[in-house]
Amino acid sequence: MVFTILSVSLVLLIGVGLYLHSLPVLHKLSWGQLITSSVWKPMKGLFGFFPFIMGTLWVTGISIIISLPLCILTAVYITEYAPGRVKRILSPFVNLLSGIPPVIFGVWGVLFIIPLIQDHIAPHFVEFSTGYSVLAGGIVLAVMIFPLIVSIICEVLRTIPQDLRDASSSLGATKWETTKKVILRKALPGIIAALVLAISRAFGETIAVLMVCGNNAVVPHSAFDPGYPLPALIANNYGDMMSIPLYDSALMFAALLLFIIILLFNIISRMILSRLERRLAV
């Protein structure tokens, strides 16, 4: 009925709306310039989004690299190896934590991760670091999406029939061999879906990252450099939005960028997923 059409067209509406409001800034600088320039001087009307795009990519990348292996290992442990009692406690526990609001993770990040990086990790690698870095953002994000990924992968693993495991065991495979060669293979589409969801979440997470990443508009060259992801940019500056000309349009452009990236990402991964599913045909 009407509602459906309305809400689905939200996708279009958002895209169009953001685009329209980005127009002023697009009039001044072209798409290419906006995306590749690193010059960010709002007062002069210069908006280069490159550092922010890179900041977003760095933080998201680090968080996925940290969390994906850990989550797969944990999910496998919970479903395949953990003894009954442990499984019964762990599984709901992890689920429980998926509801904790992001701002709490930000708090924890400031309390623990920043000093950890500043005092214990960074000195091995670089001369000086305040601890406020994309690494901190990545770690905080990773911890934030742990529960999400673990619970999805657990669900996927649970749907794999026991008889498949039995078939592999009967051929003389060890439990790990069965897991590695059969279970994970069968679960691959599900794992990728979890990955996609995780990346989407990570891209858009605002407050937790904002609190720990340094908010410095430079392109990060190492994990220990501060960064300034797109969501943080928007959140931090909305107050100034109305006072500087073109600023609000620029921020809308940032939102548009985020929107497009995630949209494209979703569509591409969906295509990859359906192809995979056909190949591993159930």
Added chain:
Amino acid sequence: MYQEVLQTESVVAKKTHISVKGLNVHIGSQHILKDINIDIPDKKVTSIIGPSGCGKTTLLKTFNRLLDNSSDVKITGKVLVDGENIYDPNIEVTRIRKKMGLLSQRPYPLPMSIYDNVAYGPRIHGTRKKAVLDELVERQLRATGLWEEVKERLNASANRLSIGQQQRLCLARGLAVNPEIILGDESTSALDPLSTHIIEDLFMQLKEKYSIVLVTHILRQAARISDYIIFVYMGKIVEAGPAEQVLQDPQEELTRQYVKGYIT
């Protein structure tokens, strides 16, 4: 002379491959198998029959220690394969499992190509050379009658095959690790009559090299292909002996009741 023939006959028949002594299986709080003592003869087809839920499949799964995978299982007693107790704590489970091939009720091809399915077992146990694997795959696929049907598409996903073909693939896969014993858990119940016929014929051929233990609830199938029959009821062995004898002239009343539905 009659006596001598009989004696020779019984000596040959009595060579056992699997010997179960005092086996008791508890799953959770239920006592599923009660004090089982039975011998499975070598290089013959033995069928385990009985009503549903009476422990046939559980018994089968104790032979290759597949029961270990379930939770809450307690097993006491001995299962001797070629004289070794497979439940001895020092035993390497994977070696035991390698000795037995399992065919489940529904085929479960692994999520890989036809070639990889058959090669899976040998690869795990150390065979890496492509030439060796190629030969092995072809040999087993021929043995199960699949070779002509799939030789052009060995790299296709195993899921594309029909159910009958998949089950034969699973058999080929099981044979590829060179087992001595083949276990079948109602392995033709999901198949159409033609595929069932093919698989039954295969069993009859294979018994020259392997000992075959089948769980079935189709008495006619048991009659068609078995040499020996074991009748299990409520977790206990009620009767065991040569197929014809158990089906035509059962010693126990329970057996008589159960096979009454069987038409000669």
Added chain:
Amino acid sequence: MKRRKFEELFFRALMLLATIIISGSLFLIVGTIFYKGAPYMNLDMITKTPGGGFYIGKAGGILNAIIGSLYIAGGATVLGLLISIPVAIFINMYIGGKTFLANTLRMAYDVLFGIPSIVYGAFGFLIMVYFGLRASLLGGIIAVTLLVIPILVRTLDEVIRTVPSELGDATFSLGATRWETAKVILRQIRPGIFTAILLSFGRAIGDVASVLFTAGFSDNIPTSLHEPAASLPLAIFFQLSSPVPEVQGRGYASALVLTIIVLIITILSELCIRKFYKQKV
């Protein structure tokens, strides 16, 4: 064989390590909040609004934020439900749950589900500007509703799909209209609806980015839709950014309040899910 055994043990150890890291860090987070926030928790915190100078250490509490968040999350959930229930029913009953059209719609909602809350916040802001609204309770509700609709639709859709088609067939054959059948189905999945409500409420109450531009902030409890409203996440953020240790401590206490609310919601929804699935089987 030795190598295989070693590989098994190695990965088993790795898995255990990963599990410990993950559960440990999550445990640590909750524990820290409790540890740091508990000393500053007192009845005042949850029953008073900020007095003058609250942010530099004087008396008051965060009642404004608590009520504000409850209003926003509550309003958004109600509004969201009004929209999502018809949508979910529409997809499943009027278009046929498995058709290409239905699946395309589902895909669209999945995309909406993945859009970050800050984009909803920005868009909500645009809507507000378009309608000439100022940062207010209404603005916050609008933005959060947009955020929450995909969550609701997704959850409701999954729940409706678990209803066997025989139920629909049965009512249709008794002569019921589609709408009447819909009502029957809804009653059947009541705990599922509950779960959906809890899930979206939990998300709504903890999210910052969507309320950032749209709800504003205020030290008072909003009395009308057009007044700005405080929200818990923002309140936490502001307090923690203060240099005064007393205020920071209260920030932790506020975080504690939010965490407890969310934990209660999550536990409730877990129980609901269990009850729902037990009922199914």
